[in-house]
Structures are given as C-alpha cells and as structure tokens.
Amino acid sequence: MNSDLNKNPNAGNLLISEPFLQDENFVRSVVLLCENNEEGSFGLILNKPSILHLGELVEELSFLDNEVYVGGPVEQNTLHFIYFDENQLNGSVSIGKNMWYGGEYEELVEKLKLGIIPSEKVFFFIGYSGWGPKQLEEELNENTWIVCREDIDDLTLQNTEEDLWKVLLKNMGGEFKVLANYPLDPRLN
Template structure:
C-alpha cells in the first residue's frame, strides 16, 4: 500500500479548514499563507470579519470607515494588511502574482488620505495565525487544512466570508465540491 504524500504549502496558498474543524478560531476559515519556512508559518484568516472598523482602532485612520478582519488568534494587538494589484508601497512583500503583504505604513496612510490608494483592493487584519516549525505540516497530515492553489484575485476581496470558503472548495471540484455543501451542524441536515 502506498503512503499518500502530504501536500507542501507555499507562500500565497490558501488554507481552507476542513468542514468539521472544532477550533472556533478557524471554523470554516480561509487562511492566506504569507510566510512558510523552517522557522514556522504565518498567515491571515481572510474571511473572518471583526466587529471593529479601522477608524476605531487607529487615530491615523479616523477618516476611514473600513472593515477589519481577525487575522488569527496570535497577537491581536498587531495590525497587518494585504493588498491586490501592482506593488504600491515600498517594503511590501510579494506573496502572489498580484498580491502584496505589508509595506511602508506612513506611505499607506498618506496615500489613503489623498485618495490615491484603491480601498477596494486592501484588507486589514488584527492579529495573525502562526505555526511553530513543523506544526502546519502536522496539521496538513491530520487533514485539518486543505491547500488551495487558486490565485487570490480582486474577486477574492469581494466575496462574503461564507461565499469565499464555499466557492474555493466548489472551484476545486471533485470531493471538495461535495465538502463545500456540508452543513455547519450535520445533525440539522
């Protein structure tokens, strides 16, 4: 009997939680993998809106009423951002074909104040999702996560949290298309 090989995650991949994951931090989550190396892994939950708005968190953004997402349970006093399109900010790290993580914060504030940064293409996160060395691979082996290689594009930024989880699985086809329709509580089926 051949042993099935655990898929290897790469920066820019989307990690989709399996439908019955009991961890409330990651139930029906889609995590954008921003960093993965021998020191561990770092990602941002792309489909978990917080109850906060950016203008409630930072004085620099008092002019901006924009949703903030929960990036994960780690260090929820930190702010992260991802944007789609061309590289707009010095120091941004490319994590996909047209996907960037972070960058010069002062430049971002200035560009947002002058209206020269497209609000449709940016997402802010409080906290992040982190894995110790080897932990993410262990979770993949245990089938906690499904790796999705679909490129994050502008549409990804506009799907509702429920739509994102379902649509990614449906687009993967096969058994994943079936998983996409699993009810939150199978007893109610």
C-alpha cells in the same frame, strides 16, 4: 482526499479548514498563507470579519470605513494588512500576482489619503494565525487543512467574504465540491 495537494504550500496559497474542524478560531476559515519555512508559518484569516472598522482603531485612517478582519488568535493587539496593486510599498512582501503583505505603514497611509491606492484594495487584520516549526506540516498530514493554490484578487474577497470557504471548495471541484455542502452541524441535518 488527495494528500499530494497538501504538500509544501507556499506564500499566497490558501489554507481551507476541513469541514470537521471544531477549533472555534478556524471553523470554516480560509487562511492566506503569508510565510511558510523551516522556522514556522503564518497567515491571515480572510473570511472572519470583526465588529470593528478601521477608523475606530487607527486615528490617522479615520477617514476610511474599511472593515477589519480577525487574522487569527495570535497577538490580536497587532494590525496587519494586505493590498492589491501593481506597485509595491517599501518593505512589502509579494504573496501573489499584484498581492502584497505589509510594508511601510506611513507610505500606505499617504497613498490611501491621496487615492493612489484605493481603500477597497486594502484589507486590514487584527492578529494573525501562526504555526511553529513543522506544526503546519503535521496539520496538513492530518488533513486539517486543504491547500488551495488558486489565485485570489480583491474582488474575490469583496464579493464572497461570508461564503468564501464554500465558493473556493466548489471551484476546486470533485471531492471538494461535495465537502462545500457539508452542514456545519451534521446532527441538525
């Protein structure tokens, strides 16, 4: 695998778990990297839906039926969100073209109620994925993750959440396309 691709991932890049990763938290996962610096890294798993819906978790958003995803194994008592919009909420951090992480929660609720931000353009996560200083760099050097620098949009997430891992690898082509077809358990092949 080309290890140069795994150098210096930035916010907005995707971390695709290699097919042999056996950590139950990250098997066939796609993590949106939200921050990566000398203090550590954090991101959100995009393709791990929980059994919960937003209205069941947050009273002021009970009018929404959005699925909630498991963002990762860290602090699963926290709620995080990303959204796709041309305009930024106060306190949001840009992580891609018209893609934002977090921001002022009350402003988000108000804009969702008014339909200014359509609910299908907001994705909610319980917990997050985190790495200490240099930890992600070490995992990248061990080829635990494949860095995908492809831009994603809300339609990508809406239409491929279960197959996102496979779709992204196929789109990367070459050796990655071969990995996309690797069986979950090769002993059953």
